[in-house]
Amino acid sequence: MARKKKHLGVGAKCTVGLRYLHPKDKISQVIPNQTSSQKLTGLLVVGKELKPIRREPNECIVFRHEDFHNQPLWCVRNYVSINEEGPGQSFFEGEDERGAATAAAAQANGRAGNNNNDDENLEGAGDGGDVAANQAAEEEPLPDTIQELVGNIHLDGDDIEQAMRDAPMVDDDNMPAPENVPVAGNAGDIMIGWEHNGICNRKANVPTNPSPILHFVQPGALLETTNLQLFEGLFFKSYIEEVIIPATNNEMRSKSSLTYGEFLRWMGLWLLMSTMLGPQRHEFWSVSPIDAFDGATLRLGIWMSRNRFDEILAALQFTDRAPPTFRDKFWEVRQMLEAWQENMNKMFYPGYVNCLDESMSVWTNKFTCPGFMFVPRKPWPFGNEYHTVCCCTSGIMWGIELVEGRDRPRNLGAQEYDDLGSTVGLLLRMLTPIFYKGLLVILDSGFCVLKGIIELRKKGVFASALIKKRRYWPKYIRGEEIRAHFDGKDVGATDSWRGELDNTPFHIYAMKEPEYVMSLMSTYGTNARTGTKDAQRE
DSSP states (O other), X not given: OOOOOOXXXXXXXXXXXXXXXXXXXXXXXXXXXXXXXXXXXXXEEEEEEEEEXXXXXXXXXXXXXXXXXXXXXXXXXXXXXXXXXOOGGGBOTTHHHHHHHHHHHHHXXXXXXXXXXXXXXXXXXXXXXXXGGGGGGTSOBOOXXXXXXXXXXXXXXXXXXXXXXXXXXXXXXXXXXXXXXXXXXXXXXXXXXEOOOSOOHHHHHOOOOOOOEETTSOTTXXXXXXXXHHHHXXXXXXXXXXXXXXXXHTTOSSSSOOOHHHHHHHHHHHHHXXXXXXXXXXXXXXXXXXXXXXSOSSOOXXXXXXXXXXXXXHHOOSOOSOOOSSOOTXXXXXXXXXXXXXXXXXXXXXXXXXXXXXXXXXXXXXXXXTTOEEOTTSSSOEEEEEEEEEETTXXXXXXXXXXXXXXXXXXXXXOTTGGGOHHHHHHHHHTGGGTTSOOEEEEOGGGOOHHHHHHHHHTTOEEEEEOOOBSBOOTTOOHHXXXXXXXXXXXXXXXXXXXXETTEEEEEEEEEOSSSEEEEEESSOOOOOOSSOOOOOO
């Protein structure tokens, strides 16, 4: 039997998702940290007015709430869920017609959404209507110029210039590391001379080059280990079972609880869809015949219905911690990132060569996200940026740190080692798991801070970084003298410049290229040739 349609009017008591309520600044003062699924109950309808949303007038339902004293709150009609009707004479005009239209739409959507062996009847977020149609009026949008560029794989020079002006935060490849910005005073001459004794500092102190180890795999049993076992070992199975699934079940609208196996299946569908460029998500559940030239080329309903997939997505939680009392845009993922890192430190020991770089988490939505970053040098330049470290032998990523930028709350205080400089602090935090192991890490020019590789050497980590002039040469590096040293030398000529900082030796290794001099700062290696094969790029 169909449910009786409730009518909206003055005096009705309602529930609305916090993400859809306005004004945002007033709501954030009372509830500083909000989840995407969090709702506010006990809203009392006091009227219907035109209210500004994204500087445009929208017909909105206006509420009062005891937690907000005399501050009116409002949202568009589609996001209102009615708990209790008001007096019949106070119903808003058009509610009967609206109820009939939305019931028909819900019935049609049920036929499309439940075509894949799903008998559940899930209640919507509001009382009906096309929620997606009004989403643009509710979310915090990216600037229009950025919306036009998000999703583009290739950006030309004008696009990059526009994005660097308008993006909320930019990580510019041409900007120097903070430690390399010149300051008043002499940095000191720490260079000794163009020489090398032919002895690698690492080989002289570390007798072996260890291979990576998966601690959850028995010695000699790697070939018998399944892909699922590898995935579970490296993807914190215990955190999924103990935190993500229970927290998500608390938000599920249906009586069918999410299980670990179903969650793995749900993630697997995401991974499968991510391998295909072009189709919209809903097209993977289309009832239309598969067309080689239009829509998705497979149907996922045999594994999970669209309604169930969307229900899990809407209820998904990443933490079971209570929100902090201060504004923190990342509080919902901090526990998960910590758990992932803790699991990797426990389950994986990297090989002797590692690489630290930046990685992008792809973002194609026209609405912003916490920490949204534009990184022009990356193949996909929009989204969240992570600093990541990988084992070069196995290809396993074993360390991550989210770039929070200006969105990091001041209440959290300074991060560990930041008293040594932001870049130096980052290097030490990222590589803490391999302190005093004698392993080495390769860095690109974004981490080219001599103080950083010296501090790593003090912690038993050997490092090298590409030297690049980013407005200025890195501190202590006399780049023009390096260039002058190779004037007149043949392409392929090499040399090393020895130096010492904080009683720790290092070398600048340099090689003449046709158009420039490539140089590295390093605490290991030699410039002695190994092998006999001559090779030259065409």
